[in-house]
Amino acid sequence: MKQTIGISDYRISDAPEDELITYSLGSCIGLSLYDRTRKIGGLIHCMLPLSRIDPERARAKPAMFTDTGIMRLIEELLEKGAERRRLIARAAGAARLLENQGAFRIGDRNQVVLRKILWKNNILLESEDVGGTCARTMSLRISDGVTSIRSAGNRYDLT
């Protein structure tokens, strides 16, 4: 079943019939984490890099921010039986406006914070489709962990 994940949201599933999907990744970051042995995975759509701009909001909605969101996704997957060393991480999003001159660099910052959090958690980023000016749709198939991207009329898997 298709499970739609909105902006600033995440979901975890081990139901083989599920496909987790998130639309309209602009400068936001999407991350899929999948344990191939347990066949459990999660997808998150984080909007802004750091929760310090609104800690109260981060407590209510951790997935709004890349730092608190990715931590929550990892913790919940581990609680539900996934193993850290088996987690396959794939990222998409972090698009940029044209002639990005500093102030509008939410995408770049999201990407940096994502890498930092994954590194801190000993999780390697297997593949990514980031940057550019195109918006993306990202999906994770729970039966086999395939992560797909749709962008500018094209569809491809992240391998």
Next chain:
Amino acid sequence: MKQREHILKALPDVPGLPTAAVRVLGIMDDPDAGIADIMAAVEIDPRLTTNVLKLANSAYFAGPRSIGNLTQAGVLLGSKRIQQLVVAAAIFPVAGKQIRGYDLAPGILLEHLLAVALGTEHLAKALKYKLPGYGFTAALLHDIGKIVLGTFLEIDAAPIVQLAFTEGKSFQDAEYEVLGIDHAETGALLLESWQIPAPIVEVARWHHDPEQAVVDPMLVKLVHVADHVSFECGVGVGVDGLNYRPSERVVKELHLTTTMLEEVACQMMVALETLRPQLLGED
């Protein structure tokens, strides 16, 4: 330029806003116009009244209060807010539709228009700038040209996309090159033909080129920034992607920082979330 002529010819056929909304827009500049004038204009249109009340009851505008009728809404929210909500409610039916030419699913453009209006308010607040009463409304109408090009005319976006993405041009420059007109100019001409006040027309016209604005340049700058923040958040991104160029001059003039923009993005999205159930009929 053939396409430009075709588009200009089609403008008079675009269905206008409900009479009540046009009347409300007309009295926006009138300091003598009171809440009674607004109510009189709105209450004759039941559909509009319903949508105004839906919006008025969102947590963003009403807080924990419950608003049962227009009179109560007027008392609690004030005439400026009601004017803004009337225009927002008036564009519901048309902006809430799928905008095929830009590959925007139903409701997406409406979300973008509201996000930009909310973002403009929050940005003004962050800069300690007092937004004029028509600021929210102008932001709501900034992309009306996309509805014209994407719905009524259903332009073929393929050559525009091709030009924008292969040659690194901004989407509106590519529109201009292919069609001889862009969504900003189209929107402004439409609003002008409806005799909408000049500062609102100007926002639609120059939201991608804020340096050209003369009537209320500050408002155009604020909407320009909020528009780009909304794109970054993925709200209203269609076939055009993030292929737009924020003005370096505006960033400098307004002393914008990344933190400030991220705070505005955060506030804008939180506000939009409180409106979403009313707008899209979601649970």
